[in-house]
Structure formats: structure tokens, C-alpha cells
Amino acid sequence: MAGITDPVQKQAAQDATEWLIRLREEPNNPDLQSRFADWCAQNPAHLDAWNATKRTADLMAKAKPAGKADWQQFLDAKRNNTADRAPNDAVDALLNIDYEKAVAESKVISAQTRFQKRGNMSWRGIGLGGVAVAASLMAAVIGPDIATRMQADHVSATGEISTITLADNSTVTLAPESAITVHFDGTTRFVELLDGEAFFDVTPDPQKPFRVGADNLTVTVLGTGFDVSEGTDASSVGVEHGLVQVENAADVPAVFEKLEAGQQVRVGRDGSVLRSETPTSQIGAWRKNQLIAQDQPLLEVVDQLRRYFNGTIVITDEVLASQTVTGVYRLNDPVSALRGMARAQKASVREITPWILVVSPS
Structure with missing residues (x-):
């Protein structure tokens, strides 16, 4: 998503974020509320930025997954304190949630686009994006989007590390919020990393090379343990033991790298290739x-x-x-x-x- 280019709008979006934080921290400060009202009146762009930022905050607050009792307790506690404070629309907006509607909006966005890589945008970059951007941010809060979940054979939740044993006794350990599809037949062993990061411990079979697809890369092995991750700007492969071949013939120049234990490569979407040496104990360190x-x-x-x-x-x-x-x-x-x-x-x-x-x- 393109960021805000107009300097007035960009500054207004940044200021609106700061106002949201201040009002959240000091809801009973009349001087702060007066200064906030003056700021809104100074320029129509200020009010536009505030409304967009508030909508984004509303939807992000609504994105707390269902079944989390502490979320409702938090809201109840805040509502119980409203009698002791002056009216504050900014704080009230964070409390008046409609969870079902918010999730529905996020699913509409998610069904239309592949899961957006988290971290692409700063808060300033989404200040004037409106409800559609806020809903896509909610999809990032919830985890792999509904389209990815429908396509995947295995997914992991936030904070969850999951290990899957495949039909050939190879294992795949999924980092949190990761997703894979598995394609095995009489001649093929192929796993596609749809999102996130995974560590593969592959059972050797010279007749059936094991391949992993990750965005713009294909990793081919005979028997090894290695880590593959998809990031915002690049995909990475690191080898704990064994030998792998990393390639993408579609790139110009084509990527063709062989990696041994303790080696890794980072391939950017701009075609850059960065090899490095890494202690094997640090490959897939997230497992620890x-x-x-x-x-x-x-x-x-x-x-x-x-x-x-x-x-x-x-x-x-x-x-x-x-x-x-x-x-x-x-x-x-x-x-x-x-x-x-x-x-x-x-x-x-x-x-x-x-x-x-x-x-x-x-």
C-alpha cells in the first residue's frame, strides 16, 4: 500500500496517533481535551486524520479473537470506570466494540487478497487509509487470513509451535502464524510454505527429491534439516545439517545457491542475494x-x-x-x-x- 505523500496529511496522521495515545493515557485531563479540540479545529485535515485514526483503532481493538475472557473483562472494567471520568469520545470509541461486524469486515478484505506481510506499514502510513485499511490490519492481528487457511493443509496459531509428521516420516515444525500445503504422490514430495517460517527434517529418499516452495524460491534436498522463512522483503533458507539447493530460475540473474550446514542465504524480492555463515545452533533458534x-x-x-x-x-x-x-x-x-x-x-x-x-x- 502506498504511504501518505502529502506533507500536511502525513503530519496530521502522525499527530492524530499521538493524540490517541495521550487521550488514552489521560482520559480525565480537561486541559488535554481542550488542546485536542483546538487542534481538530485548526485544519480540516486534522479532523479527517483523527476520524481515520480513530476508526483504525476501533477496528484493531475489535480484532481480539473470540473466546478470550480477559478481553471482555478488560472492557467491563473500563466501562465500570466511566462514571468517574469526564466524557471522552476517543476512549469511548475504543470501548464501543462490535466484534462480529469487525471480523466480518476483515474477512471480506482477507478473501480478496493474500495475507499481507506484517510490518509493511507504520502507523503514519495508515492514518488516512480508512476502514478498508483498518480491516486489513485486523487480518494481520488475527493471523493467517481466511484465504490462506482455506488453502493450507496445516496452520499454526499466534504463539504456537506445531510439529507435523508427513507420510514419508519427514517432520515439519511450524513457527507461529505459519501455513503450509503438502503435495505427495508416487513421484513427488513437495511442501509449499504459504506464510511464516518452518523447519524441515527430511527423511532421505534419492528416488524422490524433497522440495519446498517459499514465495520466489524452491529448495531441493535429499536428506537434511533446514529452516525456511518468508519475510516482508525477502525469503531466507538456513541449513542445520545436510545439503540443500536454493534456486529461482525466474530471477534475473537466476538464483542458484548450494548450502551446507551452518550456511544461509537471504534472497530479496529485488533480486539481491546475501550469503552468510551461521552457527548451526542458531538455525531455527525460534524452536528454543x-x-x-x-x-x-x-x-x-x-x-x-x-x-x-x-x-x-x-x-x-x-x-x-x-x-x-x-x-x-x-x-x-x-x-x-x-x-x-x-x-x-x-x-x-x-x-x-x-x-x-x-x-x-x-
Whole structure:
């Protein structure tokens, strides 16, 4: 999705996000409410940006999956406190939810498009996008979209690591929010990674090469253990043991890489190819609840972390999103991991609801 290019609209969208956070944090502050009203009256673009941002927040709040008792308890607790505070439409908008309608809207968007890669857009980039963009964001909150789920043979939920044993006794371990299809017949062993990340431990069979498709790549093996992931801008393959061949003849120049244990390759959608050496203990480290980042953009690292957080994470600043991160983080505590990344970048993490975290410069 294209971002906002008009500088007035872009600034208004950024300011609207900040107002949402402030009003959420200080709902009883009359001076803050007065200044907010003045800001809305200064320029029609301000009110437009506020309305779009509020609609987005509404829909993101509604996207909490059904069956989560703590979500309803949170809303009930907030509603019980309304008598003790001054009227505040911004906060009320986050409370007056219609879950069924929100999910229906997200499914309409999801059925029309493939699951959008999470992390493509900052909050500023969606400030004036309207209900359709908000609904697509909700699909990102919920996990693999309905179209992907209908196509997949196996999917994993947020925070869930799932291991599947295939017909040939090979195993596939799915990272959270991942999906695969399996195509086995008398001559073919092929698994397509539709979304997310997976680790493959393949049973050797020289007569039937095992192939994995991941976006723009095909990985061919005879017997090995390797990790494949799809990201926003690239797909990656890392080998724990054995030998694989990574290729995409459609690229110009064509990709053709052979990888041994401790080697990995990152192939960008722009055709870039980056090989590197990695300790085998770090291949598929997510299986041990570890996220290992080595000079990676914050946006890319947060993209991985999102699959472990039962909500959504928004980065408000493009410069912050591009800053590099190095470290080892615990995936079983994604909020602490996010705060650790933010501290290293001199940024802060704000909680709008327990399921919406906003990362912004301090």
C-alpha cells in the first residue's frame, strides 16, 4: 500500500496517533481535551486524520479473537470506570466494540487478497487509509487470513509451535502464524510454505527429491534439516545439517545457491542475494524460544516478534524502523523482548490496550 505523500496529511496522521495515545493515557485531563479540540479545529485535515485514526483503532481493538475472557473483562472494567471520568469520545470509541461486524469486515478484505506481510506499514502510513485499511490490519492481528487457511493443509496459531509428521516420516515444525500445503504422490514430495517460517527434517529418499516452495524460491534436498522463512522483503533458507539447493530460475540473474550446514542465504524480492555463515545452533533458534538478531532493521525483527504477540505492534517512525538491532531475545515473553529492543534504540513502548503496542522515539 502506498504511504501518505502529502506533507500536511502525513503530519496530521502522525499527530492524530499521538493524540490517541495521550487521550488514552489521560482520559480525565480537561486541559488535554481542550488542546485536542483546538487542534481538530485548526485544519480540516486534522479532523479527517483523527476520524481515520480513530476508526483504525476501533477496528484493531475489535480484532481480539473470540473466546478470550480477559478481553471482555478488560472492557467491563473500563466501562465500570466511566462514571468517574469526564466524557471522552476517543476512549469511548475504543470501548464501543462490535466484534462480529469487525471480523466480518476483515474477512471480506482477507478473501480478496493474500495475507499481507506484517510490518509493511507504520502507523503514519495508515492514518488516512480508512476502514478498508483498518480491516486489513485486523487480518494481520488475527493471523493467517481466511484465504490462506482455506488453502493450507496445516496452520499454526499466534504463539504456537506445531510439529507435523508427513507420510514419508519427514517432520515439519511450524513457527507461529505459519501455513503450509503438502503435495505427495508416487513421484513427488513437495511442501509449499504459504506464510511464516518452518523447519524441515527430511527423511532421505534419492528416488524422490524433497522440495519446498517459499514465495520466489524452491529448495531441493535429499536428506537434511533446514529452516525456511518468508519475510516482508525477502525469503531466507538456513541449513542445520545436510545439503540443500536454493534456486529461482525466474530471477534475473537466476538464483542458484548450494548450502551446507551452518550456511544461509537471504534472497530479496529485488533480486539481491546475501550469503552468510551461521552457527548451526542458531538455525531455527525460534524452536528454543529465541529470536537472534544480527544487524537487522528493527522493522524486520519486530515482524518476527509479532507472531508471538496476541495483538498488534505498530512502529510510528520510519527512521526508527530502519535502525539495526543486534541481540538475543526471549520469544516466550514478547512484550519484554520488544521493550528490550526499544531501549537499545532509545525508543519507548506504549500500551494503548493490552493488545495494541506502539513503538515510538523517546
